[in-house]
Amino acid sequence: MAILSKIRDRSMFLILIVGLALFAFVLDPSSIQQFFSSSKVNSVGQINGEDIDRDEFAQQVEAYKTQSGGRATQMQAVNAVWNSMVSEKVFQTQLEKAGIVVGEKDIWDAMIALPEIQNSPLFKNEINLFDEEKLKEYIANMKDEAETGNKQAWMNWLATEKSIKQNLERQAYSSLVSIGLGASLEEGKRDYMFDNTKMDAKYVFVPYSSIPDSISLVSKDEIQKYVEENSKRFKPEATRTLKYVKFDIVPSETDDANAKILVEGFISDREEYSNAAKTTVKIAGLKNTSNYEAFLNDNKSDLAIDNGYKYKSQLPVTISETVFEGLVGDVFGPYKDNGYYKISKIVETLQLPDSVKSSHIIVPYIGTTRSTSTKTKDEAKKTIDSIFTLVKNSKTKFTEIADVVNSDGTKGKGGDIGWVRKDQAFSPGFDKDFADFIYKNKTGSIDVVETAFGFHIIRIDEQTAPEKVVKLATFARLIEASEETENIIFEKAETLTSNLADGKKLEDVATELNYNVQSAVNLKALSESIPGLNNQRQIVQWSFDQERELNDSKRFDIDVLGKRGYAVVLLSGKTEKDGIVLSSDILLNVRPELTNKKKAGLIIEKMKGATLEEIAQITNTTVRTASSVTLASPLLSGVGNEPAIVGAMSTLKLEELSDKIEGEKGVFVVMVTKREASVELENYETFRNKIVTKLKGRSYQLYQVLQDASDIQDNRSKFY
Numbered sequence: 001m002a003i004l005s006k007i008r009d010r011s012m013f014l015i016l017i018v019g020l021a022l023f024a025f026v027l028d029p030s031s032i033q034q035f036f037s038s039s040k041v042n043s044v045g046q047i048n049g050e051d052i053d054r055d056e057f058a059q060q061v062e063a064y065k066t067q068s069g070g071r072a073t074q075m076q077a078v079n080a081v082w083n084s085m086v087s088e089k090v091f092q093t094q095l096e097k098a099g100i101v102v103g104e105k106d107i108w109d110a111m112i113a114l115p116e117i118q119n120s121p122l123f124k125n126e127i128n129l130f131d132e133e134k135l136k137e138y139i140a141n142m143k144d145e146a147e148t149g150n151k152q153a154w155m156n157w158l159a160t161e162k163s164i165k166q167n168l169e170r171q172a173y174s175s176l177v178s179i180g181l182g183a184s185l186e187e188g189k190r191d192y193m194f195d196n197t198k199m200d201a202k203y204v205f206v207p208y209s210s211i212p213d214s215i216s217l218v219s220k221d222e223i224q225k226y227v228e229e230n231s232k233r234f235k236p237e238a239t240r241t242l243k244y245v246k247f248d249i250v251p252s253e254t255d256d257a258n259a260k261i262l263v264e265g266f267i268s269d270r271e272e273y274s275n276a277a278k279t280t281v282k283i284a285g286l287k288n289t290s291n292y293e294a295f296l297n298d299n300k301s302d303l304a305i306d307n308g309y310k311y312k313s314q315l316p317v318t319i320s321e322t323v324f325e326g327l328v329g330d331v332f333g334p335y336k337d338n339g340y341y342k343i344s345k346i347v348e349t350l351q352l353p354d355s356v357k358s359s360h361i362i363v364p365y366i367g368t369t370r371s372t373s374t375k376t377k378d379e380a381k382k383t384i385d386s387i388f389t390l391v392k393n394s395k396t397k398f399t400e401i402a403d404v405v406n407s408d409g410t411k412g413k414g415g416d417i418g419w420v421r422k423d424q425a426f427s428p429g430f431d432k433d434f435a436d437f438i439y440k441n442k443t444g445s446i447d448v449v450e451t452a453f454g455f456h457i458i459r460i461d462e463q464t465a466p467e468k469v470v471k472l473a474t475f476a477r478l479i480e481a482s483e484e485t486e487n488i489i490f491e492k493a494e495t496l497t498s499n500l501a502d503g504k505k506l507e508d509v510a511t512e513l514n515y516n517v518q519s520a521v522n523l524k525a526l527s528e529s530i531p532g533l534n535n536q537r538q539i540v541q542w543s544f545d546q547e548r549e550l551n552d553s554k555r556f557d558i559d560v561l562g563k564r565g566y567a568v569v570l571l572s573g574k575t576e577k578d579g580i581v582l583s584s585d586i587l588l589n590v591r592p593e594l595t596n597k598k599k600a601g602l603i604i605e606k607m608k609g610a611t612l613e614e615i616a617q618i619t620n621t622t623v624r625t626a627s628s629v630t631l632a633s634p635l636l637s638g639v640g641n642e643p644a645i646v647g648a649m650s651t652l653k654l655e656e657l658s659d660k661i662e663g664e665k666g667v668f669v670v671m672v673t674k675r676e677a678s679v680e681l682e683n684y685e686t687f688r689n690k691i692v693t694k695l696k697g698r699s700y701q702l703y704q705v706l707q708d709a710s711d712i713q714d715n716r717s718k719f720y
Contacts, residue, residue, distance in 0.1 A: 045082070046713040047089035054719060057081060063155075073535060075528035078720045088166060090706050095169050098176060102168045110164050177702060181695040188688030189681075195632035196678035199649050202625055204615045205639055206607065207666035208599045216598040223590050240543040241573030242520040243506055246532065246558075247493045247566040252485045259479045263334045263341040266299055266475050286345050287331045292473035302340065303476040308426040309352055309469035319344065323470060340476040347473050351466040354422055356438045358461055359415040361387060361402045364454030371454060384455035388448050391457060398459065416461075422469075434458065493555050493566035500553040506570050519572075525717035533567060534560050537720070543571050544717055550574060596662075603667040604660045612657070615669055628676075639665055650675075 043051040064077040072080070117123060118130050122138060125131040139157065146154035251259070268285040289295040293305045312324050316337045323332055326346050333343035364371035365380035375383070387405070391398040402415030410416055425435035433451045437458050441447075446459040481489070492513075499509050510517045520530045525544050530536045539556055542548065553570045609615040612623045626636050626649075634646035642663045649672050652658055658670040 043715060044719060045715050046711075047086055048093050048711050050089060052085055052089075057085070060085075073528060075526060075535075075537060075720065078716060079526065082714075082716060086707065086710075086712060087703065090703070090710050091166070091170055091173065093710070094173060094706060098173060100169055100172050100176075102165050102172070106168055107161060107165050110168055111161070174702060181692065183688050183691035183695070185684050185688050187691055188684035188686070191691060192681065192684055192687045193678055194650065196630055197650065198628040198630055198676040198678075199646075199672055200625070200627050200674035201629065201649055201670055201672045202612055202623055203636075203645075203668050203670040204607070204612050204619065204621055204623055205636075205663075205666055205668050206603045206619050206621055208596050208603075210666070211599040211602055213595065216595050216602065218591055218594040218598060222594060223587065226590060226594060227586060238525055238544070239522045239573075239575050240540070240571060241522060242530070242539070242543060242569050243517055243572045244520070244530075244533070244567045244569040245493075245496060245506070245510060245515045245517055247489050247568070249481050249486055249489050249564045249566075251479050251481045252488075255482045255485055256479055258482070259341045259477055260334050260336075263343055263475065263477045267331055267333075267343055286343055286473065286475055287329075292345075292347065295473070296475060299475065301475045302478045303342075303474065306474065307432075307471065308423060309348075309350060309471050311354075311467060311469055315470075323472070324468065336479070340478055342474050342476045344472040344474040346470055348471040350440070350469050350471075352422060352439050352469045353463040353466050355419045355464050356422075356425070356460060356462070357419045358417050358438045359398065359402065359459045360410065360417060360434075361391065361398065361405055361415050361457040362408065362454055363387070363405065363456075364407075368454040369452045373454070380455050384448055384457060388457050392446055398457075415459075419462075490566065493568055496568045497553060497555040500551075500568070500570060506553075521573075526720075533558060536567070539567070539569055541717070542569070543574075548574075600662045600667050607660055607667065607669060610657075612669065612671060639663075642668075645670065 042054040044054050044057045045052045060081045061074075061077045064081055065072050065074075068077070111117060112130070112132060112135065117135065123130055123132075123134045125134065142154045142157055145151075266285055267287055269288055270283050270285065271280050272283055273279070274281045284295070286295060296303075296305050312320050315323055316335065318335050318337070319332050323330075323344070323346065326332070328346050328349060331343060331345045334341045335344075336342075361384075363375070363380045363384045364373040365375045365377045366373060367377075373380070387401055391401055399414030402410065403412055406415055420430075420435075420438070422439065424430060425439060426432075431451045431453065433449055434456065437445075437447070437449045438460055441460055443460050443463045446457065449456050449458050496509060496513075496515070500506060506517060509515070518532050520532075523530070523540055523543065525540075527540050528535050528537050530539060533539070536556070536558060542554060542556075548571055550571055550573070553568065556567045556569060558565050558567050603619075606619055607615050608618050616623050624636075624638065629636065629646055629649065631643075631646060631650055634641060634643040636642050636645065642665065645661055645663045645668050648658060648661050649670055652670065652672045654672055654675065656671065658668075661668045661670065
């Protein structure tokens with residue numbers, strides 16, 4: 001009804017728009033498409049008048065996420081691609097103005113100079129030297145594959161070429177700028193004289209700390225005014241401040257009890273009606289089953305089977321004592337562990353070391369894991385048996401043959417695998433047969449063992465002291481909120497949302513119902529994370545919607561680290577791009593600065609007198625002295641670093657009283673009593689070079705300056 005009302009209210013406006021569009025269509029049918037499909041609608045931003053196409057930008061964002069292996073979030077990818085595009089466009093404008101062109105030969109020469117190209121076996125000839133023709137052939141093959149549909153490698157190659165071109169262009173531009181950063185010998189002489197002229201002075205110093213903070217307080221209004229007057233320094237951005245109540249979907253006490261009863265029902269055998277057999281059948285419980293993997297799969301355990309062996313310290317505290325006193329076949333539980341109810345059965349007990357050091361010789365055959373061997377299984381077995389005869393009683397022979405035969409990382413190490421921890425050995429990524437041999441035999445054992453990788457001769461070199469371990473078969477069920485519980489939590493969130501829509505204050509309702517109100521302050525348009533809720537881009541987008549007004553509220557479905565819930569969010573504060581919000585960072589930096597300015601004003605009012613002695617008497621301080629102070633080292637004894645004061649001393653007339661000068665630590669009145677110029681040098685080249693080096697050392701600021709000088713319009717927040 002509200003939507004229909006708005007349509008009625010704006011009916012004349014809609015008629016006018018449609019009329020104009022139809023009129024344009026009559027004159028030129030293509031204009032109606034232009035009318036509704038302005039380039040601005042599909043522009044993610046604009047850099048120096050050039051639009052960034054939305055579709056092109058989206059493709060690059062997806063490509064970036066793919067290249068990151070899924071580790072980059074949506075907004076991380078968006079920001080990375082945006083920064084790259086801005087950098088490219090900003091430099092492109094300057095390159096065109098400077099007339100810098102990088103040719104294909106420049107790119108090719110830079111390409112073949114790359115170490116990864118020079119050293120790649122793909123591009124080496126018969127005498128192991130880099131062959132340019134092989135690289136050209138490789139590129140041609142990639143291009144042919146791209147034409148048949150396999151485009152990824154070719155696209156990556158083009159991206160590499162583009163990156164090399166950009167680097168060459170920027171290096172050329174930076175070099176041109178660097179050439180213009182120079183200094184004359186006269187400037188070198190001036191700096192030398194300035195930095196090394198020694199000055200003696202007398203001064204009165206009244207520290208800011210002499211004025212209590214309580215009588216120099218700075219209000220937020222004063223800070224706001226200062227920040228607005230210095231807006232370039234603080235670069236204002238549009239911000240939003242939110243208040244929210246989070247409702248976690250968590251199991252109730254009833255859900256917990258039901259999960260416990262359910263898991264307990266899998267301990268013993270039970271009878272169920274079978275539709276297939278048309279009769280009641282007996283189903284084995286954990287206590288009587290022997291095929292544990294099938295049992296967990298058939299009964300839909302929420303955790304897969306764990307074939308690892310556990311020390312007592314690796315078991316949950318609630319069952320560790322009982323389990324280590326139990327026997328094979330004993331069942332324990334239900335017990336609660338890490339959000340699950342579990343039942344566990346002792347499958348095996350052993351004495352195992354924590355770590356084992358071993359060596360091996362491997363002979364793979366056709367079909368084994370990661371094998372390129374052409375041997376049949378029978379041929380490999382004959383080979384390994386022959387080797388075993390030679391090495392079983394000779395460590396020297398074992399080492400020699402391992403270095404010849406092995407093709408894995410143990411080649412050149414005498415077959416030494418090194419130390420392997422128990423948990424690593426019995427993990428899914430380690431071969432089970434290899435692990436069983438090195439952990440279930442004693443130090444010095446050597447034998448032929450077949451694994452998924454082929455035939456090994458395995459020798460156990462060292463073991464830590466064995467300890468008792470158990471292997472458990474564990475059935476688990478996650479303790480989850482029931483549908484009924486979810487409905488109750490949803491109703492609470494919906495009721496709060498309704499109360500806020502009716503005009504009730506969030507704090508009042510929260511106090512009444514004992515809800516915890518949390519805040520998210522100064523969110524930016526491209527923010528992704530909300531304190532306490534992690535990544536919730538949907539909420540940020542909602543808060544920046546053009547129609548959004550203060551005190552608007554909404555319920556959101558959320559997922560925080562895999563835990564579902566609801567957040568009822570209220571927009572409690574907003575500033576637009578032309579306004580500046582006083583963030584905690586701004587307050588932290590500006591308040592001390594303005595406080596000292598206030599203190600300086602109070603101190604200056606007190607510093608009356610025609611001489612240093614009079615001023616010192618009135619301010620209850622003393623006249624201090626400074627000897628051999630230089631601009632190169634602007635330190636005042638007992639005060640600290642005061643560059644502004646020492647800088648003023650370099651220009652004051654001798655024996656004349658200065659005005660009041662605000663320094664880092666307080667207010668000063670200074671009289672320079674002596675100024676001793678430095679000894680003149682025959683040549684000031686060293687000091688000229690020092691200035692040049694300092695200037696060129698700031699070349700890293702080049703891009704930032706170019707970016708600040710560019711006309712950049714950022715519309716990302718409208719699309720992401």
